[in-house]
Amino acid sequence: MNDFAIGPSESLMNPLTLFLQADIVVKIVLIGLLLASIWTWAIIIGHSARIGRMRSRSERFERDFWKAEDIDRFHDSRGGEEQPAARVFSAGLAEWRRSTKGGAIDRDGTRARLATALGAAIAAEMDKLSDGLNILATVGAVAPFVGLFGTVWGIMRAFTDIAGQSSTSLDVVAPGIAEALFATALGLFAAIPAVIAYNRLTHGLNRLEARLARFADGFHATLSHELEKGG
DSSP, rough: OOOOOOOHHHHTTTTHHHHHHHHHHHHHHHHHHHHHHHHHHHHHHHHHHHHHHHHHHHHHHHHHHHHHOHHHHHHHHHHHOHHHHHHHHEEEEEHHHHHSSSOOHHHHHHHHHHHHHHHEEEEEEHHHHHHHHHHHHHHHHHHHHHHHHHHHHHHHHHHHHHHHHHHOOOHHHHEEEHHHHHHHHHHHHHHHHHHHHHHHHHHHHHHHHHHHHHHHHHHHHHHHHOOOHHH
């Protein structure tokens, strides 16, 4: 029967032990990466919930809009909602009212101004919803290199300990190498979710933008028909 004891080398796998044994430079790197990871997850959770909420609200708004019989009455009751489709609708209707309040109506000019107003409203909504996603891209790109810096520094420390103690035993080398690899792991732990989430959230925003563009095109076509009737 063999008895196995837990030796000092096994305790190095404890993240807290690795942090406490690291020197000040590696500790700063580890703290920075941990804060970046927490910030990343806060953005991921917040933006995922927000985009999903805005998408569902926009879908309901569009469905109700196409069922409405009076655009002005619908605007009075639903135009003030805090969601993308309502703001795009309000921007288009405001431009329509400005362009058609005079006696003579410039049809081509009105259509062009409507398209510009609707497009600008969509762009503004996308800017607001995408605010903060650049942080995910930055963390995804930078965190591995920050972790690599901690790794290089830890390896340098390990070689310094070897030179100082004139020994290449595992007890001398292991602490520095372990904290070095821990910095790499934490860098990847921060970067991988950031990259995946950035791609997924960007895809969700692109789908919402395409939906708003289709709604704007349909609304523009509806108002264009009104121009033809008025002529």
